[in-house]
Amino acid sequence: MNTLPLITGLGLDGMIAWLPRGPRRVRDFLADAEALAARLPAGHALLNMCHDRYHFAVGFAAGLISGKISLQPASQSAETLVRIRSDFPDVVCLCDDDFDTLDLPRWDFPDLSAADPQEVTDIPRIPADQVAAILFTSGSTGLPQPHCKTWGRLVANGRAEAATLGLGRTPHTLVGTVPVQHSYGFESTFLLALHGGCAFWSGKPFYPQDIAAALEAVPRPRLLVTTPFHLSTLLASGIDLPAIDHLLSATASLPAALAATAEARTGAPLNEIYGSTESGQLASRRTTEGPAWTLLPGVRLEQDADTTYACDGHVEGRVALSDVIELLPDRHFLLHGRHADLINIAGKRTSLAYLNHQIAAVPGVLDAAFFLPDDETAGGVTRLTAFVVAPTLDSRQLLAALRPRIDAVFLPRPAIFVDALPRDSTGKLPRNALQALYEEKIHHAIG
Amino acid sequence: MSEAIPAQTVDTLLPEVAALIVEALNLEMAPEEIDPDAPLFGEGLGLDSIDVLEIALVISKHYGFQLRSDNADNVRIFASLRALTAYIASQRTK
Numbered sequence: 001m002n003t004l005p006l007i008t009g010l011g012l013d014g015m016i017a018w019l020p021r022g023p024r025r026v027r028d029f030l031a032d033a034e035a036l037a038a039r040l041p042a043g044h045a046l047l048n049m050c051h052d053r054y055h056f057a058v059g060f061a062a063g064l065i066s067g068k069i070s071l072q073p074a075s076q077s078a079e080t081l082v083r084i085r086s087d088f089p090d091v092v093c094l095c096d097d098d099f100d101t102l103d104l105p106r107w108d109f110p111d112l113s114a115a116d117p118q119e120v121t122d123i124p125r126i127p128a129d130q131v132a133a134i135l136f137t138s139g140s141t142g143l144p145q146p147h148c149k150t151w152g153r154l155v156a157n158g159r160a161e162a163a164t165l166g167l168g169r170t171p172h173t174l175v176g177t178v179p180v181q182h183s184y185g186f187e188s189t190f191l192l193a194l195h196g197g198c199a200f201w202s203g204k205p206f207y208p209q210d211i212a213a214a215l216e217a218v219p220r221p222r223l224l225v226t227t228p229f230h231l232s233t234l235l236a237s238g239i240d241l242p243a244i245d246h247l248l249s250a251t252a253s254l255p256a257a258l259a260a261t262a263e264a265r266t267g268a269p270l271n272e273i274y275g276s277t278e279s280g281q282l283a284s285r286r287t288t289e290g291p292a293w294t295l296l297p298g299v300r301l302e303q304d305a306d307t308t309y310a311c312d313g314h315v316e317g318r319v320a321l322s323d324v325i326e327l328l329p330d331r332h333f334l335l336h337g338r339h340a341d342l343i344n345i346a347g348k349r350t351s352l353a354y355l356n357h358q359i360a361a362v363p364g365v366l367d368a369a370f371f372l373p374d375d376e377t378a379g380g381v382t383r384l385t386a387f388v389v390a391p392t393l394d395s396r397q398l399l400a401a402l403r404p405r406i407d408a409v410f411l412p413r414p415a416i417f418v419d420a421l422p423r424d425s426t427g428k429l430p431r432n433a434l435q436a437l438y439e440e441k442i443h444h445a446i447g
Numbered sequence: 448m449s450e451a452i453p454a455q456t457v458d459t460l461l462p463e464v465a466a467l468i469v470e471a472l473n474l475e476m477a478p479e480e481i482d483p484d485a486p487l488f489g490e491g492l493g494l495d496s497i498d499v500l501e502i503a504l505v506i507s508k509h510y511g512f513q514l515r516s517d518n519a520d521n522v523r524i525f526a527s528l529r530a531l532t533a534y535i536a537s538q539r540t541k
Contacts, residue, residue, distance in 0.1 A: 209513035233500050408495040414475030
């Protein structure tokens, strides 16, 4: 049986994590994981909701060595939890805060201080074909779609990212502003530590001052794993930043000007990562050096009509990508935006079709269409607009009806009430007609 | 924190903070339409974590102090426009 180690690039006395109370060596981490594994209830699925990155890591490792699958949904909505309960009847929810698990069995992260790190003699090996995690995307219908990740592919992903970023030679301490359960944070703050010889900070700093404090708390060299939005607010805050040695950004494309400002302010190189939950990470670029992306080692892209597929390397199967891609020689490519229907706001994805379905189902709405305007502000988050025909509703009533149906980041801002939508003779809504309506209404409102 | 701030100071500052929020978040409403005692999240204005960071940024620019998430009062600070305004009044350096 082909097996791969839980950790590569670090010995038992190497540092795997930094907590506010101090560092954890690999042997401390493994002792915690063994102790937790011995206490976890039976069952083959673990919904790991731990907020603390170290707790998540211990829970993941404990599950992995006892053959449990880590479930990592994109959203924590009631609908998602109900769905997980029905698909995984023996699921247990591992929590380290007051997260409301609804009717899922809750299991609080225990005190593991009795675990003895001196009893740890080796790093466990895991079958390469064991399904280690299932990451979920919201799917165009709104129902969570599962994507299985085997241990072998996850290890390969971590190693490929470390090689691309050149971390194998100089291990960094990873400070992440993104949650560890979602694909980007999972890969770049957790797998990158396990298989890139790095250590991670246990917290998830949010405000600019938190990010500065977290960086200050860990040794150099430091890699800040963040998003365009967090990065732009960090820079705009104007606070003094501790030394940063490398910057990583993903979830949305980073404007070149923001990348240049970030490099100038920190003196650190900035890499962007391109990927998706379905495919894992696929490519990287140094944004200030130009728009072309370079594929991670082993990964391949192929095209069929309008669609680009990712395969090989650490990609599970053959994954259709939702972006318009132009292939270039030497494993490079350009991104030309997403296929029109798909929406990504601050890393959360949905489709216009799903949103339009939800708004149309609101009592009193006669016709409606969501619209994502073109005007992208540097590093800011572009919000959706909705055009609504609903003579009996006001904007407050409409939002109240939409709130339980869609994630707050997709709520229309603003909702514009109109007498009719500019549908063409076949009933379709051309994007340029909506753009014209948007400009007319917004400029009218401003003027 | 907010207990030491006279209610009148908070009332005076409310319209200014409301205007900052409406402008920063591009909300489709007039500042005076925000109910000072309604929750800013969920049932109230329905703000999300992107909004919190946007608000934190304008607060730091206008009032000269930084928000921190290890502050135990965080949930209370963002409980309502009035709570946020009281917190600003107690922390502002300009």
